[in-house]
Amino acid sequence: MSTPALAVSGLSVRYEGAERRALDEVAFEVAPGQIVGILGPTGAGKSTLLQCLSGVIPRHEDGAAMRGDIALFSRPLTDFAGLSDITETIGLVLQDPEVQLVNTVVREELVWGMENRGVPVPEIERRLSRAAELFGIGDLLDRFTHALSGGEKQRVVVASVFCLSPRIMLLDEPTSELDPAGTEGVMNAIRVLADEGVTVLVVEHKVEELAVYADRLIAMRQGRIEATGTPREVLMGTAAPDRPQVLDIALRLRELGHWESELPLSVPAAVTAWEAMTNTPHSDRNRT
């Protein structure tokens, strides 16, 4: 692997008064331009991991004891002067969009971070129109942030971090309030960013989406990494905290002897495989 975008080793965190570690000897590397999905049940340590990677722990969280090493493009996280300095490289989207909207109008929300960084106005305009197009928020630019729906807020928050042009984006459940179309829109935008070289770590419960969009998955449980690998490797293994329903159905069909081809991770893949197996295009069956 070339210089990893992120390198984590021996990372452990214990919150004050907690019985067990929130993170326990976590170690992994992520190559530039990869989308890494982080899966796990509540309390697995997913959000804590993102907060460590972005420097929020321990710099902004007094009650957490952290040890271990984190490097962004080979530069140790401890070398960065402060949280603002780290965020030149990393963009973090927190779980609750409400607390991340700090301006009254969407347009101001998107440009505010760029203004703080001293980005020249022509470049601000370029990134603003790109974000509006990529996240489908062009019609929201002049709306009040407090008047947006939950899903719109989430898209604006992700877009505002995108506008900062970070080399690594950490997204904590960025689609939790989005409908299927909105989720697909955000995941497509993430794919475009990754294709342009941005490294993305995304904590997500929608395993069907991660199976399609992620290059790699990390499955966590009780602060430990249980499995890591391609979506197929992780989701087919026993450590997967959850599996796409379509995969479960295909597995059951295989047990019953009705599924011979490769097990699908998504509905479109299942339809294609089924058509190939039955030699019947989906559209033809609809007609009969």
Place this chain on the structure above:
Amino acid sequence: MSGTMLYQPGKTVLHRADARAKIVAILVVLALALTTTRVDVLVALTAVVVLGLAVLARITPASYAKALLLIIPLVLLLTLLQALVQGGPAIATLAGVPLSRSGVLLGLGIGMRLFAMGICFYGFSVTTSPSDIALALHKVGVPYKFAYLTSFAFRFLPLLQDEAKTLLTAMAVRGSAESSSRHPLRRGRAIVRMLFPMLAGSMKRSSEIALSMELRGYSLPGPRTFYRSATFRGSDAALVAGVLVLAAALLAMQWQLPAPFTEGA
């Protein structure tokens, strides 16, 4: 949330005016209102402010009448207190207690002062974008980090209101009749009960908001750029000049005309 005091975008003269010109106008109105208690001058000032907002910003009294109604009990209380504590001839008696004529006039004057200032602030906040206020303050020398906080306050108000609404709903769905009561005293009791969780929630939120701001470079020391620009145009100078002329006219009124309602007037 609707937030009647929040900025409402528009293209009127006041919406387009530079925030600095509007701040000067507000300061002049405040100075005028605070330097006199003469009811006639304050009525004239309030009338000009109401007329100015209607003509320059198309803001009719109907849009702020509700807020004014909330001030009326305060004005009545002030007037009653002044009428009881001020000396001089009585205008009437209340349960055998004489009400001072000058006290009543003073109370009404203070009430008119509140009306004038309140309407003026309302006009300013609904026609001026919070970021324009921050930019204007920064342009007159306030460091951006402090100037921005004025803008942020306008964002925080809807958050608090939403939090309060959520808590009242949560209380109502768990059988609290007070939280959905229309009776002001019962409703007031529900609001008092809601205050502590609301403050606790606000404290937690403010910490998370501070983190979000930090993550977007709020505390970076380097030079900052400004996407929006503030230009002080001829029309802004005209607005300031107009307000100064108004101030001069009202001062002349105060000095040249005898105060009405006084003994022998």
